Amino acid sequence: MAMIELIDLHKSFGSLQVLRGVDLAVEKGESMTVIGGSGSGKSVILKHIIGLLFPDRGKVVIEGQVLNDLDEFGLNETRKKFGMLFQMAALFDSLTVWENVGFSLKQHTKLSDREIRKVATEKLALVGLKDVEDKMPSELSGGMKKRVGLARAICMDAQIILYDEPTTGLDPITADSINDLIIDLRKKLGVTSVSITHDMQSAYKISDRIAMLYKGEIIEIGTPDEIRNSANPIVHQFITGSAVGPITAE
Amino acid sequence: MNDWLEKLGEKVFLLLTEMGRVLMFLGQTLRWTFSSPFYVKSVLKQMEMIGVNSVPVVMTTAISTGMVLALQSYTGFKRFGAESLIGAVVSLSMTRELGPVLTGLMVAGRAGASMAAELGTMKVTEQIDALTTLATNPMKYLVVPRFVASTVMMFFLTILGMMIGVTGGYFVGVKVLGTNPTTYINQSIDNTQVTDIWYGLIKALVFGAVVGLIGCYKGFTTEGGAEGVGKATTGAVVISCMLILILDYFLSALLW
Numbered sequence: 001m002a003m004i005e006l007i008d009l010h011k012s013f014g015s016l017q018v019l020r021g022v023d024l025a026v027e028k029g030e031s032m033t034v035i036g037g038s039g040s041g042k043s044v045i046l047k048h049i050i051g052l053l054f055p056d057r058g059k060v061v062i063e064g065q066v067l068n069d070l071d072e073f074g075l076n077e078t079r080k081k082f083g084m085l086f087q088m089a090a091l092f093d094s095l096t097v098w099e100n101v102g103f104s105l106k107q108h109t110k111l112s113d114r115e116i117r118k119v120a121t122e123k124l125a126l127v128g129l130k131d132v133e134d135k136m137p138s139e140l141s142g143g144m145k146k147r148v149g150l151a152r153a154i155c156m157d158a159q160i161i162l163y164d165e166p167t168t169g170l171d172p173i174t175a176d177s178i179n180d181l182i183i184d185l186r187k188k189l190g191v192t193s194v195s196i197t198h199d200m201q202s203a204y205k206i207s208d209r210i211a212m213l214y215k216g217e218i219i220e221i222g223t224p225d226e227i228r229n230s231a232n233p234i235v236h237q238f239i240t241g242s243a244v245g246p247i248t249a250e
Numbered sequence: 251m252n253d254w255l256e257k258l259g260e261k262v263f264l265l266l267t268e269m270g271r272v273l274m275f276l277g278q279t280l281r282w283t284f285s286s287p288f289y290v291k292s293v294l295k296q297m298e299m300i301g302v303n304s305v306p307v308v309m310t311t312a313i314s315t316g317m318v319l320a321l322q323s324y325t326g327f328k329r330f331g332a333e334s335l336i337g338a339v340v341s342l343s344m345t346r347e348l349g350p351v352l353t354g355l356m357v358a359g360r361a362g363a364s365m366a367a368e369l370g371t372m373k374v375t376e377q378i379d380a381l382t383t384l385a386t387n388p389m390k391y392l393v394v395p396r397f398v399a400s401t402v403m404m405f406f407l408t409i410l411g412m413m414i415g416v417t418g419g420y421f422v423g424v425k426v427l428g429t430n431p432t433t434y435i436n437q438s439i440d441n442t443q444v445t446d447i448w449y450g451l452i453k454a455l456v457f458g459a460v461v462g463l464i465g466c467y468k469g470f471t472t473e474g475g476a477e478g479v480g481k482a483t484t485g486a487v488v489i490s491c492m493l494i495l496i497l498d499y500f501l502s503a504l505l506w
Contacts, residue, residue: 050383076385083383090380092372104384152384162383 001064003028003160003192004049008058011044018044020216021058031186031193033203035227035238036213037247042196043087045213046162049194050082051075062160080108083153083191084162088169089145091137097124097148098133104156123151126188127181143174150181154189161185163195167202179205200239204228212238214247275467279397282390292395300361300396300462301403305410307356312411315348316340316418324427333427337434338441340419345442345450349412350404351498354457357404358490362465365396366486369469370479378470393470397462404458405451412450449505456501457494464490 002025009022018041026032036042047053048060051067060067062078070078091100099106101123102116111119121133127147137145146166153161166182167175179202186193197203203210204224211221212235220227220235230236237245323339369392372378381388416438423429468486472478 047379052379052382072387076387079383079385084380086376086380088375090376092377092380093375103386107384107386 010057083158089149296399313418316415337438344415350453365465370472400462401458408454
């Protein structure tokens with residue numbers, strides 16, 4: 001049984017049809033990356049997986065549980081299996097770093113503030129940060145924010161981590177350090193990962209398999225090497241970043 | 251003509267859709283207000299931000315209104331020798347009408363705008379989505395404390411506004427215009443009943459709920475970046491103020 005299954009997913013926003021029958025299965029412990037152009041619906045897929053959006057047709061299955069069938073309580077219980085790193089980290093700007101990281105523990109456990117701070121410090125160390133517990137998010141650099149966001153995502157020992165454009169907006173060196181961190185966390189925690197990105201360097205480095213989303217459908221799926229050597233002209237144009245080809249710039 | 255009717259129909263449809271959404275948002279808010287967990291600390295924090303921090307602006311508005319009311323009433327009433335009724339006029343106006351309405355408008359301008367801006371920023375920076383992914387209901391965590399705090403604190407701010415307004419009227423009526431203090435106080439007490447104060451406070455509770463609801467709704471439905479937050483903030487203040495004024499008439503008619 002796959003950890004995550006998307007079956008015939010359809011989603012429209014008004015008259016704009018974004019997903020037109022997406023089928024995708026992610027195995028336990030696998031690192032899957034969905035690539036595709038801006039506005040192709042990659043984020044929409046990620047939001048369906050964690051129940052931020054629901055499909056017009058089709059279903060999302062997490063460990064055999066159909067997300068669409070769950071009530072509010074069931075959805076929240078399922079969400080506790082997830083951690084999500086947002087594109088701009090989405091840290092709560094009224095809370096300090098340790099309060100951000102320990103937010104889930106504060107909400108869902110009876111741990112004292114001292115214990116939560118201790119766990120938050122451990123998770124921050126795991127993502128390579130120290131002595132930042134009492135800082136506010138506004139005092140952090142872009143790379144540090146992503147690391148704090150990642151520490152928050154793994155604070156409740158998530159089984160699945162979703163990465164929304166993990167390297168976007170970072171300089172190449174910081175971006176690569178985030179890639180290393182994603183690989184390192186997967187090794188240490190054995191989590192299943194789903195990433196979306198249009199940064200091919202990152203996709204090749206962090207993925208077991210890569211799926212290409214184009215016009216609302218998955219048009220190709222394979223290992224990084226298979227994608228690199230794909231004969232599909234759309235995939236080829238996208239991974240080489242050429243302006244000439246079947247994909248036209250918006 | 252057809253074009254004009256089509257545009258009018260479209261506007262009416264959009265207005266009705268928006269009203270429906272606000273009512274659904276209210277339903278959700280009420281549902282989560284009465285179910286656990288209860289974020290008591292958040293409610294207290296919001297009470298401070300919405301209520302305590304609004305005290306200076308409410309006091310300034312109330313004292314100025316009470317003083318002006320006494321001054322203007324005196325000018326009019328003196329023409330037919332009814333200066334002794336200033337106390338009654340100030341006290342009735344402040345309790346039944348001006349206390350709740352002016353407090354409502356001031357809190358809408360200050361706290362309603364702040365709620366819409368804060369939640370709107372959280373929406374466009376995906377912090378509200380982040381809350382959901384952390385298995386925390388954003389309605390419960392963000393909206394309910396603001397809604398409850400706004401409703402409760404409007405009640406107390408209005409009491410304060412009434413008291414300060416009446417005091418301001420007394421100061422002008424007695425100390426500046428020379429009305430007999432005993433007459434002023436007796437007229438005020440004789441002509442203001444407890445029900446008048448309650449009517450004003452019922453209005454305050456409704457206005458508080460309106461400010462909290464609209465501020466949070468506009469914040470939660472913010473789209474776009476900084477421009478969207480700006481529009482949400484302006485929208486929250488304008489809609490809250492309009493609703494306060496419209497509901498004020500209906501509540502006045504109902505609580506006649």
